[in-house]
Amino acid sequence: MALREWLLGALLSAGPGAWIVLLGVLLLSWLALRPLRLLRGPDEVGYAGEAGCSRAEAARRARRSRRLGQLPPVYPNGWFRLLDSAQLARGEVRKVAALGEQFAVFRNSEGKVCVVDAYCPHLGANLGVGGQVVGSCIECPFHGWQFDGESGKCVRIPYAEKVPEFAKIKVWPSCEVSDMVLVWYHCDGIDPTWRVPDREEFLPRPCPFRGLTEHFVNVHIEEIPENGADTAHLSFLHRHAFLSGADLRYMDSPFWTFFRHHWQADWHPDPEPNAHCSRLQLKHSITLFGKHFSFMDLRVSAWQVGPSLVFLVLRFPLLGQGIIVQSVTPVQPLMQQVIHRIYFQKNVPAFIPKMVLRAECSQFERDVMIWNHKQYLSKPLLVKEDGAIQRHRRWFSQFYGEKSPKITSQKESLDW
Ligand SMILES: NC(=O)C1=CN([C@@H]2O[C@H](COP(=O)(O)OP(=O)(O)OC[C@H]3O[C@@H](n4cnc5c(N)ncnc54)[C@H](OP(=O)(O)O)[C@@H]3O)[C@@H](O)[C@H]2O)C=CC1
Numbered sequence: 001m002a003l004r005e006w007l008l009g010a011l012l013s014a015g016p017g018a019w020i021v022l023l024g025v026l027l028l029s030w031l032a033l034r035p036l037r038l039l040r041g042p043d044e045v046g047y048a049g050e051a052g053c054s055r056a057e058a059a060r061r062a063r064r065s066r067r068l069g070q071l072p073p074v075y076p077n078g079w080f081r082l083l084d085s086a087q088l089a090r091g092e093v094r095k096v097a098a099l100g101e102q103f104a105v106f107r108n109s110e111g112k113v114c115v116v117d118a119y120c121p122h123l124g125a126n127l128g129v130g131g132q133v134v135g136s137c138i139e140c141p142f143h144g145w146q147f148d149g150e151s152g153k154c155v156r157i158p159y160a161e162k163v164p165e166f167a168k169i170k171v172w173p174s175c176e177v178s179d180m181v182l183v184w185y186h187c188d189g190i191d192p193t194w195r196v197p198d199r200e201e202f203l204p205r206p207c208p209f210r211g212l213t214e215h216f217v218n219v220h221i222e223e224i225p226e227n228g229a230d231t232a233h234l235s236f237l238h239r240h241a242f243l244s245g246a247d248l249r250y251m252d253s254p255f256w257t258f259f260r261h262h263w264q265a266d267w268h269p270d271p272e273p274n275a276h277c278s279r280l281q282l283k284h285s286i287t288l289f290g291k292h293f294s295f296m297d298l299r300v301s302a303w304q305v306g307p308s309l310v311f312l313v314l315r316f317p318l319l320g321q322g323i324i325v326q327s328v329t330p331v332q333p334l335m336q337q338v339i340h341r342i343y344f345q346k347n348v349p350a351f352i353p354k355m356v357l358r359a360e361c362s363q364f365e366r367d368v369m370i371w372n373h374k375q376y377l378s379k380p381l382l383v384k385e386d387g388a389i390q391r392h393r394r395w396f397s398q399f400y401g402e403k404s405p406k407i408t409s410q411k412e413s414l415d416w
């Protein structure tokens with residue numbers, strides 16, 4: 001008897017109990033295998049909520065009362081994530097607001113992604129809201145003008161005798177790397193001066209996608225990568241067990257003092273031709289009751305590529321290897337959309353990278369609570385051991401130009 005018939009017979013003759021066990025097993029394996037997805041809203045993480053005050057109110061109060069400091073320009077030059085590739089099917093159009101711009105992002109009939117200015121040059125309709133993909137073009141929802149996604153030229157006006165030669169829309173340089181749709185932003189409008197490597201260049205082994213986290217952080221974009229050069233904060237802010245949560249007020253609880261994270265870190269910029277890259281080499285270990293447990297030893301090679309993308313190569317001697325891709329997109333002058341996507345070697349059960357990402361998320365959310373409330377100090381009071389901070393600021397200044405947009409005054413509305 002074929003296996004299939006046997007299985008069917010066994011199930012039909014088994015009582016409801018077997019069915020419940022089977023359904024339970026299927027549900028557990030689905031939960032274990034499906035990618036992790038932790039999405040945190042702008043007010044959800046990193047604010048000190050008080051009794052009788054909602055998180056949203058606590059966030060509003062924190063933003064209102066905050067002193068910004070003398071900020072660098074708010075939109076540096078470089079490659080930035082607009083969408084995940086999976087968010088844009090063939091023939092799909094999306095509106096994306098970031099970098100002080102409005103983009104219409106679409107995938108044409110051949111599957112290529114195009115990024116154009118959202119506002120139609122005819123009468124200003126937003127192509128990202130109701131625009132349709134017609135072959136390699138995007139069609140405006142208002143009067144039907146069609147623009148080619150690669151040249152930007154208007155190729156059809158349904159009601160006009162002829163199409164004016166000068167009718168075109170701005171096309172932004174874009175690419176798809178490591179499951180992300182990226183746009184090139186430069187204050188002088190020049191073409192891309194470097195490319196974004198795929199994650200396989202950092203970790204040349206097949207690593208399936210195991211999950212993502214999304215956060216919105218109320219901070220200037222430069223403060224996030226500066227965290228990588230701020231090696232002193234690792235041994236202080238990130239010393240508490242990741243299980244003790246991310247609220248700065250409570251994570252130093254007596255219950256968790258037996259569990260400590262230990263860090264060694266070195267940050268340095270890369271030499272030409274990768275001067276737009278820098279690298280943080282981290283060595284991490286944990287102690288329980290003062291005893292070193294090597295199963296959580298971890299080496300991280302965090303490659304910062306430009307102002308907004310980081311490839312964190314994770315190497316556990318026992319748990320395996322993987323890579324976290326971090327993207328930071330300024331959706332407002334002081335609101336960063338931060339996404340972490342983890343990919344991990346195939347032969348490691350999915351629950352391990354999902355646990356690693358949860359642990360990373362918990363540690364990252366501590367940084368978020370600092371960033372949401374801090375002031376940017378253009379002249380920080382540093383000691384010798386903070387030397388990497390100034391080196392990082394010199395390195396990062398390469399991404400600003402004369403015309404990079406700045407926040408002009410403290411009064412700039414911070415509510416968005
Ligand atoms: N295309 C691009 O733009 C870029 C590509 N790359 C490529 O990515 C690949 C991966 O880079 P990478 O992961 O750094 O290569 P490796 O992990 O091989 O790093 C090179 C050496 O650095 C040491 N090292 C690595 N991680 C750590 C750590 N966390 N702490 C201390 N020492 C460490 C190791 O020395 P040991 O084990 O002996 O202690 C290792 O042999 C490289 O081939 C690089 O060329 C990198 C940057 C940009």
Ligand SMILES: CC(C)CCC[C@@H](C)[C@H]1CC[C@H]2[C@@H]3CC=C4C[C@@H](O)CC[C@]4(C)[C@H]3CC[C@]12C
Binds near residue numbers: 238
């Ligand atoms: C306990 C284990 C499993 C989890 C450890 C997570 C560690 C490695 C994570 C938590 C927070 C992370 C940092 C969060 C933010 C940044 C800024 C980025 O521009 C460079 C990397 C850097 C500096 C990350 C380095 C790695 C980091 C320190």
Ligand code: FES
Binds near residue numbers: 121123140141
């Ligand atoms: S506004 Fe786009 S076609 Fe008229």
